[in-house]
Amino acid sequence: MKKPIRVAVTGAAGQIGYSLLFRIANGDLFGPDQPVALNLIEIEPGLEPLKGVVMELEDCAFPLLKDIVQTSDLDVGFKDVDWALLVGSVPRKAGMERKDLLDINGKIFTGQGQAIDRNASPNCRTLVVGNPCNTNCLIAMSQAKRIPKENWFAMTRLDENRAKSQLADKAGVHNSDVTNLAIWGNHSATQYPDFTNAKINGAAVTDKIADQEWLQGEFISTVQQRGAAIIKARGASSAASAANAAIDTVRSLVTPTAEGDWHSVGVCSDGSYGIPEGLIYSFPIRTVEDGKWEVVQGLEIDAFSKGKIDATTAELEEERDAVSGLLG
């Protein structure tokens, strides 16, 4: 019998947690032959609702779920974990930008980074979902010097999935026909969903969608503003689609990427494409094997793309400077 993979989830009693936990317990991250254990972390007021979520997990009788820990103690919560999914934090309300949450949420990630450093398995991988996720990931990573920098990720997969759906809808194809869609930069209104290198059924998107004005305008702004549009319509931020994107991200990081394709996730920049080293930046990423990934090199960045990439880089530099007091 395989040893369970231990996954910590913060904010486990929240909206995203409610969609995420059941899918992890069902085997959606690591497949049908891999047992899992869940370390569920909440702040004190979240522990009572968390009890109810755990009762429901028990009532599912998931064959792969071998252990559940419920705690508000970070040292208990991150003990020996192989993956940490940092969701717990405050979502924005209508009218806010995600970076307006830095003051409220940023400090959560100093303590969590330190607790991961003290307790997690030496090769623990962390995916930050809580917003603003790139800079929160930077904060946590900076506090956890024992854990390799390659093991820190911020979620931009929801943006990739959104962009693929928009392109598929415009071209009248299925979303699975859209590949090679990179999100560059920040999970924010400056992110750049790169249609210039994306493909539809193997052909350039620009060969399939002739409307350049739409690609350069409405397409990009729809993806950039999709989170805000959902908050406006639902009265709460995206949850099931965010949980789904977290599952997609982890699966894409533990499974070799299909030949010629790539996926989007924020990683610690190594200077590729002139992006300042050390920023948590979304790039086109190829997973070589479980635990080994690389930034796709040599993509053509035209003048239009360069302008967009520069804008999101500048925003991430501003965010980094704003949290300098939280960096270890």
Ligand SMILES: NC(=O)c1ccc[n+]([C@@H]2O[C@H](COP(=O)([O-])OP(=O)(O)OC[C@H]3O[C@@H](n4cnc5c(N)ncnc54)[C@H](O)[C@@H]3O)[C@@H](O)[C@H]2O)c1
């Ligand atoms: N990166 C993305 O694509 C993406 C997508 C959707 C949402 N988000 C972000 O995810 C976060 C969570 O969203 P949600 O809808 O689940 O919010 P929510 O308010 O429903 O749940 C958040 C949970 O986190 C808990 N929490 C707060 N501080 C905590 C801490 N210090 N430690 C542990 N738990 C803590 C709360 O008690 C709550 O149960 C928000 O910041 C939201 O903006 C990111």
Ligand SMILES: O=C(O)C[C@H](O)C(=O)O
């Ligand atoms: O937009 C938000 O604040 C939530 C999330 O980041 C999203 O993209 O849906």
